[in-house]
Amino acid sequence: MIAQADIPASGLSPGTGLIACHECDLLLRDPFPRGHAASPRGRAPRAAEICCPRCGARIYRVTGTSLNRALALALTACIVFVIANAFPIATLDAQGHRNDSTLLGAVHLLWQQDMMPIALLVCVTTVIVPALELLVFSSVLLLLRLGHPLPTLRRLPPVLRVVLHARPWSMIEVFMLGVLVSLVKLAHLASLTAGIALWAYAVLMVLLAALSATVDMRKLWAGLPVRHRSATLKVPSPQPAGSELTAAAFGCVSCHVCGLLSPRPVHGHRADCPRCAAPLHGRIPGSLSGAWALLLSASILFIPANLLPIMETGSMFGAQRDTILSGVAFLWHSGSWPLALLVFVASIVVPLFKLLALALLLLSVGRAWPRHRHVRTRLYRVLELVGRWSMLDIYVVTLLSALVQIQSLAVITVGPGAVAFGAVVVLTMLATLRFDPRLIWDAEASKDVLNHD
Ligand SMILES: [Zn+2]
Ligand SMILES: [Zn+2]
Structure with missing residues (x-):
């Protein structure tokens, strides 16, 4: 938490060491403004978690994981994803009749049965969004590994924006539970054999969780250039003693996507985040x-x-x-x-x-x-x-x-x-x-x- 006295009278430019809590808007001094927690005496970076002292929200987590480990996880997850989609999930055997199905086969069948909304919902949440996430993260990590520094990846900010918006719709772990429930339901009626995809989905679920804990989004954003820093954040009028200073009271807004603080847009004028180009709003409109x-x-x-x-x-x-x-x-x-x-x-x-x-x-x-x-x-x-x-x-x-x-x-x-x-x-x-x-x-x-x- 920062107090009024901590802010220099000259004001602050966007991205100079302040962050706002995404759940309560409290203004905080960023302990790791460059995106990583360097440990003392030059050892490997350590992990740290930054939480909001007012509402308790986890603002971000710094991971101390190496690029090689993140890349290995992403590439393995890509291979397992292909296996999970190429092979059947289970085979049903009842009175000499056998039937098996892949996930995409199940989606295709739903489409044929005129259940397009369900087919689309299943396809988006279990195939398209996880595939997009894997494709983007493995490409970015691979480019970094090959020596392309973050500022040279010009198309990365809009791509990361799409991935972050799509992320809540990736539901491999819920799908895995759905597979288990349906297999238990069918086990009463017929003989069932688990397919390769069933095991692949279990492994994929673990790999995706490990990947999301390993890829440090904060570090990715911190490495990307801020387009312009023309405007200076204004120092707000004095606050009553003991009150907590929020980004809104400070006359600035925090980007919904990358968290960069920028001066509040003039009422009626549209302004975009100078780092990720997402539209800036004090609060989500409407x-x-x-x-x-x-x-x-x-x-x-x-x-x-x-x-x-x-x-x-x-x-x-x-x-x-x-x-x-x-x-x-x-x-x-x-x-x-x-x-x-x-x-x-x-x-x-x-x-x-x-x-x-x-x-x-x-x-x-x-x-x-x-x-x-x-x-x-x-x-x-x-x-x-x-x-x-x-x-x-x-x-x-x-x-x-x-x-x-x-x-x-x-x-x-x-x-x-x-x-x-x-x-x-x-x-x-x-x-x-x-x-x-x-x-x-x-x-x-x-x-x-x-x-x-
Ligand atoms: Zn908070
Ligand atoms: Zn942004």
């Missing part, structure tokens, strides 16, 4: 109204998502239509109560919790509640963390419909409830991303100033 609209749409769709069948099974014994709840009941009665509980939590408890918690956050900010700011910020973090896990049931029905395609025995197709449910998951995730947590901390007096953006 944060409250946009999040409310997305939340209300999600709440309406939550009704058909639970009433319409998510999966339809046709067999020699007749047709059966399963809603989310009847799927949970099936798992419970077949003895898989831990899985029944897991699907119940992911598909019913989490979406309901998200709808209610988001409504509470939006109401509290709209009415400028001054209390429980720490609790509400923590609630927002939980929402960000759990939202993706609701995709579980979408992956389960995708895999069941891909594997159970034995015409003489049983055929599973995805039902219209899945489209409504997928829309609920996407809309609540978009509403969470649209909500600006700094609004929780904005003082009532400055609200009218901040809402100009």
Whole structure:
């Protein structure tokens, strides 16, 4: 935290050692402005975590990992990704009939069954976004390893912006859990053999987590040039004793993408970040109204998502239509109560919790509640963390419909409830991303100033 007395009267240029917390806007002195934590006596850089002293948010993490290790992880993940997509996930064997499916095969089948929204959702979250992330990180690390310094990679800032925006939609770990649930469901009905892709996805999940902990985004941004530094940040009017200085009070804005502090754009004028070219805003524009609209749409769709069948099974014994709840009941009665509980939590408890918690956050900010700011910020973090896990049931029905395609025995197709449910998951995730947590901390007096953006 910095005090008024720490700021020189001449003001500060963008990128000269100050950062703002992305969750509460508190202004802090950056302990590692050049992006790495050099250890004393010239040893290898050490890891460090910088947290906000006011709201507790993790502002960034400095990793002490070498470039070679990050590159090795990225290249291995690329190879494992190709294997995971090229081979079948599992083979189903029932009364002499065999059927297997790859992930892309399952997506293709959904497309043929006129389930384009689900096919697109599965393809984007399990193939396109992870592939983009892997491709970008391995190319950047390879270029750095080959001796191209960061400032020469001119196209890197817009590419990193796309990757950072796409990142919340990479869901390999949720997909992996979906594979396990669908295999347990099928194990009761037929003989199953795990395919090479199943193991590849498990390894890929670990590699992606290791890669995201290894690649130091902060260091990447710190190495990229800032285009212009013409404007000087103005020193704000004196603050009351004991008050905490925020970036907004300091007359500057923190870039949503790369975190660089820049002078606040003049009202009505558009300004871009001098480092990553993302549009600069004090707060996410239309944060409250946009999040409310997305939340209300999600709440309406939550009704058909639970009433319409998510999966339809046709067999020699007749047709059966399963809603989310009847799927949970099936798992419970077949003895898989831990899985029944897991699907119940992911598909019913989490979406309901998200709808209610988001409504509470939006109401509290709209009415400028001054209390429980720490609790509400923590609630927002939980929402960000759990939202993706609701995709579980979408992956389960995708895999069941891909594997159970034995015409003489049983055929599973995805039902219209899945489209409504997928829309609920996407809309609540978009509403969470649209909500600006700094609004929780904005003082009532400055609200009218901040809402100009
Ligand atoms: Zn904070
Ligand atoms: Zn930026």
